[in-house]
Amino acid sequence: MHLRGDRKMEEEWTPKITLFCCNWCSYAGSDDAGVGRKQQPPTTRTIRVMCSGRTDPGFVLAALLEGSDAVLFTGCHIGDCHYISGNYKAKKRFEMLKEILDELGLEDERLQLQWISASEGSEFAEYIRKVTEEIKAIGPSPLRQEWMK
Amino acid sequence: MNIGDRVVAWSKDEEIKKEGASGGLVTSLLTAALKGELVDEVIALQKKSEFEGVPIRTSDVDEVIKCSGSLHAAPINLTKFAVRFFEEHPDGTLALPAKPCDARGIIEQAKRKKIDLEKTYLIGLNCGGTMGPITTMKMLEKMYEIDPNEVIEEEIERGKLIFKTEKEEKAISIDELEEAGYGRRENCRYCEINIPVMADLACGNWGAGENETFVEIFTEKGLKLMNNAIELGLIETAPATEKGIKIREKTNGVMEKVAKKWHEKIFVPIEDRLERLHYYMDVMEDCIDCEACKYVCPVCACDESKCIDFYDPMDSHKISIYHLIRLLHLSDSCIGCGQCTDVCPAEIPLTTLHRRMADRIQTKYNYVPGMDMKIPPSFEVE
Amino acid sequence: MNKIVCPGCNLGCGLYKNDVLYFRKNAPVNSGKLCRFGMKLHKYEKALPMVDGKEEKLPNAISAASKKLAETKEFAFVSFGNVTCEEQLAFTKLASTVGSNVYTCIPGFVGANIEKIRQSTEIITFIDPYATYPLILRHILYAKENGAKITSYYWKKIRIADESVILNPAEIDKIKSIDFGDSLVILDLNPLNLEFSNEIINSCNRENIVCLKPFLNSTGASLLSGEEKSIYQIFEEIKEKKIKGLYLLESDPGIVPDDALLSALDNLDVLIVQQSAHNSLSDRANIVLPNDRTFEGKGTVLNFEGRVLETEGETEGIEVISEILKSGGKEETSYDSLHAEVLSKLGITEIDEYVVPEYNIAYKPETELKKYEGKAHLIYVYTPFLWNNTIDRDFVEISPGLAESLNLHKDRLLEMTSSKGSAAVKYKIVETVPDNIVLSPMKLPISTDVITPVEFKPEQN
Numbered sequence A: 001m002h003l004r005g006d007r008k009m010e011e012e013w014t015p016k017i018t019l020f021c022c023n024w025c026s027y028a029g030s031d032d033a034g035v036g037r038k039q040q041p042p043t044t045r046t047i048r049v050m051c052s053g054r055t056d057p058g059f060v061l062a063a064l065l066e067g068s069d070a071v072l073f074t075g076c077h078i079g080d081c082h083y084i085s086g087n088y089k090a091k092k093r094f095e096m097l098k099e100i101l102d103e104l105g106l107e108d109e110r111l112q113l114q115w116i117s118a119s120e121g122s123e124f125a126e127y128i129r130k131v132t133e134e135i136k137a138i139g140p141s142p143l144r145q146e147w148m149k
Numbered sequence B: 001m002n003i004g005d006r007v008v009a010w011s012k013d014e015e016i017k018k019e020g021a022s023g024g025l026v027t028s029l030l031t032a033a034l035k036g037e038l039v040d041e042v043i044a045l046q047k048k049s050e051f052e053g054v055p056i057r058t059s060d061v062d063e064v065i066k067c068s069g070s071l072h073a074a075p076i077n078l079t080k081f082a083v084r085f086f087e088e089h090p091d092g093t094l095a096l097p098a099k100p101c102d103a104r105g106i107i108e109q110a111k112r113k114k115i116d117l118e119k120t121y122l123i124g125l126n127c128g129g130t131m132g133p134i135t136t137m138k139m140l141e142k143m144y145e146i147d148p149n150e151v152i153e154e155e156i157e158r159g160k161l162i163f164k165t166e167k168e169e170k171a172i173s174i175d176e177l178e179e180a181g182y183g184r185r186e187n188c189r190y191c192e193i194n195i196p197v198m199a200d201l202a203c204g205n206w207g208a209g210e211n212e213t214f215v216e217i218f219t220e221k222g223l224k225l226m227n228n229a230i231e232l233g234l235i236e237t238a239p240a241t242e243k244g245i246k247i248r249e250k251t252n253g254v255m256e257k258v259a260k261k262w263h264e265k266i267f268v269p270i271e272d273r274l275e276r277l278h279y280y281m282d283v284m285e286d287c288i289d290c291e292a293c294k295y296v297c298p299v300c301a302c303d304e305s306k307c308i309d310f311y312d313p314m315d316s317h318k319i320s321i322y323h324l325i326r327l328l329h330l331s332d333s334c335i336g337c338g339q340c341t342d343v344c345p346a347e348i349p350l351t352t353l354h355r356r357m358a359d360r361i362q363t364k365y366n367y368v369p370g371m372d373m374k375i376p377p378s379f380e381v382e
Numbered sequence C: 001m002n003k004i005v006c007p008g009c010n011l012g013c014g015l016y017k018n019d020v021l022y023f024r025k026n027a028p029v030n031s032g033k034l035c036r037f038g039m040k041l042h043k044y045e046k047a048l049p050m051v052d053g054k055e056e057k058l059p060n061a062i063s064a065a066s067k068k069l070a071e072t073k074e075f076a077f078v079s080f081g082n083v084t085c086e087e088q089l090a091f092t093k094l095a096s097t098v099g100s101n102v103y104t105c106i107p108g109f110v111g112a113n114i115e116k117i118r119q120s121t122e123i124i125t126f127i128d129p130y131a132t133y134p135l136i137l138r139h140i141l142y143a144k145e146n147g148a149k150i151t152s153y154y155w156k157k158i159r160i161a162d163e164s165v166i167l168n169p170a171e172i173d174k175i176k177s178i179d180f181g182d183s184l185v186i187l188d189l190n191p192l193n194l195e196f197s198n199e200i201i202n203s204c205n206r207e208n209i210v211c212l213k214p215f216l217n218s219t220g221a222s223l224l225s226g227e228e229k230s231i232y233q234i235f236e237e238i239k240e241k242k243i244k245g246l247y248l249l250e251s252d253p254g255i256v257p258d259d260a261l262l263s264a265l266d267n268l269d270v271l272i273v274q275q276s277a278h279n280s281l282s283d284r285a286n287i288v289l290p291n292d293r294t295f296e297g298k299g300t301v302l303n304f305e306g307r308v309l310e311t312e313g314e315t316e317g318i319e320v321i322s323e324i325l326k327s328g329g330k331e332e333t334s335y336d337s338l339h340a341e342v343l344s345k346l347g348i349t350e351i352d353e354y355v356v357p358e359y360n361i362a363y364k365p366e367t368e369l370k371k372y373e374g375k376a377h378l379i380y381v382y383t384p385f386l387w388n389n390t391i392d393r394d395f396v397e398i399s400p401g402l403a404e405s406l407n408l409h410k411d412r413l414l415e416m417t418s419s420k421g422s423a424a425v426k427y428k429i430v431e432t433v434p435d436n437i438v439l440s441p442m443k444l445p446i447s448t449d450v451i452t453p454v455e456f457k458p459e460q461n
Helices: A025-035 A057-065 A086-104 A121-138 B014-019 B025-035 B061-065 B079-088 B100-111 B133-144 B174-179 B220-231 B242-266 B273-284 B292-296 B321-329 B339-343 B350-364 C058-071 C085-097 C114-119 C134-145 C169-177 C194-203 C218-224 C231-239 C259-267 C280-284 C316-327 C335-346 C400-405
Strands: A017-022 A044-049 A070-075 A111-115 B006-011 B041-049 B052-058 B094-098 B120-125 B153-157 B160-164 B169-173 B201-204 B213-217 B235-239 C002-005 C014-017 C021-023 C075-078 C122-125 C149-154 C163-166 C184-188 C209-212 C245-249 C270-275 C287-290 C299-302 C308-311 C376-380 C395-398 C414-418 C421-429 C437-440 C451-456
Touching (some): A017 A057, A025 A044, A025 A111, A025 A121, A057 A086, A057 B321, A070 A086, A070 A121, A086 B273, A086 B321, B006 B025, B014 B025, B025 B041, B025 B061, B025 B094, B025 B120, B025 B201, B025 B213, B052 B061, B052 B079, B079 B094, B079 B100, B094 B100, B120 B220, B133 B169, B160 B174, B220 B235, B273 B350, B292 B339, B292 C021, B321 B350, B339 B350, C002 C308, C058 C245, C058 C270, C058 C287, C058 C316, C075 C085, C075 C231, C085 C218, C085 C245, C085 C299, C085 C316, C114 C134, C122 C134, C134 C149, C169 C194, C169 C376, C218 C299, C218 C335, C231 C259, C299 C335, C400 C421
Parallel strands (some): A017 A044, A070 A111, B094 B120, B120 B201, C075 C245, C122 C184, C184 C209, C270 C287, C376 C437, C395 C421
Antiparallel strands (some): B006 B213, B006 B235, C002 C014, C014 C021, C299 C308, C376 C451, C395 C437, C414 C421, C414 C451
16 A cells, blocks of 8 residues: 555645544544644544554554654553553553664654543644644654655 | 582483583483483484584484584574474473573463473573584685585584594684684674573583583473483483582683673664664665564564564565564564574574664563563563 | 475575475575575465376376377477476486477576676676575675675666666667676576577676576476477467477476467367476366476476585376386386486586586577567566466556556556556556566466566546
């Protein structure tokens, strides 16, 4: 599978950020951000999983190799997981993946973890805005293929 | 004798004592284990030449006796052979000679329930390193000026690699050989675990005299192996001398120091991020998707694996996701056995890549794989 | 575990195989390493003895074959070289009893060896070492690490090359004007595009040619068998009724790109097939005789360097041929006597896999380069899988530019039309492929040759 981007050549590059949201807290949080019409840049693609513990590092790597400029793990706060311990596993996987990607040479900002609760809509929107700025500053991912526009 | 004892031992059979390395103790332990019905089968290395060893799994004592002798130029890892034994005989018992990397691989497979450690007798072998056969043959021609066909014996003693033919005996220091690009395989140079403390016994010639093996007993099973062989009248033992013990400790210390030096030499950190990323991208680019690295890895145990499921050769990715997933999944368990580099047809230095990742993760979680039954970090949840 | 030689191609990679595969790290050509094909040595359905589509007991099939050989005039014997030297020699003896020779469809030429590649300072390659004879890659890598300059002449850019010259099928004449100098030239001699290779061989120094070949024992077989005919010539002669009976030993003419040629087989009075696998070829044969699997035959094999390698295994194929000889009242033969005769014919006194004997074989082929019309072409990339008529990768390679111009979206198929019809296939985007080329590692029914002119239909939006 390869991503076939827009036909129009865009002079200014917009970051593509992949967001893994757990079904319970963080998806509701992102929903809350939308409903409340909080300002959010349209750079994110959300993938909903039932629990942050479902986010397989393989998905994250695939997202980066397919052209995402950054990948965000989100889920319920520690202690609030709908399935009790799923987010502990997500945290462990995230930490190991972080070391590996750091050793690989990928910039720190490209993989992030943020716990979000259902009521934190505005914090969520703010977080996405912050991440988008960070990514804009460091540029497109070196793992993107040039012809993936 | 007790657990923790250090003795010297040798075979009582004159033939085995002569043919076997250091008095033929390991051969005798294997034959004794079969004769005393401690095990169903043993794994031994059948020597086809000084540069070729084929692992066999057998219950025939005569076949085992024919396998005597050490073979430094046959870099084999026996873990997957042990796994296959338990696949075919889930209730069986097995004994095998195990270098530290064999024993560690087996312990890791035991954690993944592919091997029953209780039913595996690990006769540990001290190991200073193995060599690739083709490199060794070239080394003989270039550095020793000996025809590989004429070699009748090889030995490593006090940091020197010695080759004997009918006519002569030549020794060159391993340091000198390795500076020239020959000598041991690269991963063996920086391996710091030379004494198999994770096995049932540790056998070697450090601290032992002529035609005898220095044995350290670590476990109940190790004690059982020794007592069984003594009762059958196949081996004789004597307590290790203080001097022998000291020599062994000193040799081990020296080897560890040399290993650390090699580690520093090979694992040079690449400070600049982009340069590092390009290093990884370049080095893995030549991969031709043979999957031999996965086949031969002693720690890989998946029946259905994500590295293969996620990988589609039709994708045009800048780095192979097969390799990225393996680097991640093995980062807590890589034991640095070097098999992956040995079998890669594109000459990718896979062991170095995996160890770069593993050094970081294993240090972070303070975990050394293959030493005991402690669960790997990726299996654990806080 | 048996020591065998991988039957993927004529490189001669050594390995151990029984139920499982194991690496033979002291094997001279490959140091134990294997490509995808070697790692996946297949188990396939073994061929059963058959006469006219019905399963028969082996002795009956053998006497049927013997009878047909006696009755039919103008029998041709083809063995590409997928069998050991001993078996090839037995086959040659059988052929000679009816006054015929065995065709391997590849000329008996032995070129330079691996050490020469490793020591070269300038290498020119006409093959893609990542796809086509993969275990040669590491020797070119070694040369490169020691400062060699690599130039490739191929349909796409090759990663290992310092300079990649992209060949255009419509301007293929340009290879006549390459200045080879003192470079070592790596090319392959395969039954399907001999003219291309012959052109290059004629233009450069014979000592500087590395001549790779496609089948397990191409070199051994071609040195033991005398006369040569191309596979296309054989098809012609069958159509013209100059060949009435065909005996194929472990050789599948289905490797030709143009499937239509296979209809010639219907013209035969009798088709005898001796092979290990059951496939469409054994289905259309009059008589099927079983053979050892290509990696299970005991005997000697010569790789592209002329190195003599030994394999451990069975000798079923030799027994079958021996029985046919006996049943026809001719002298039987045994493995041991064949083995001795092979060594004497090849001038070998001692088998040492680490030694490459000297060969001085003259090869001055007649050449006439095929021309290709059209603006875009579908080209076969022969891999060990394709030489063994199996599929490994089921997608073609195209450039980003071509994908863009055809407006190809994810999950769509690439549609191509040739003079023989249309096909829609999965594709992968590869930056090193030029815009007018489609590279395929699998057989497609629309091909007319190794290089087929095609046209694309642009996707309607």
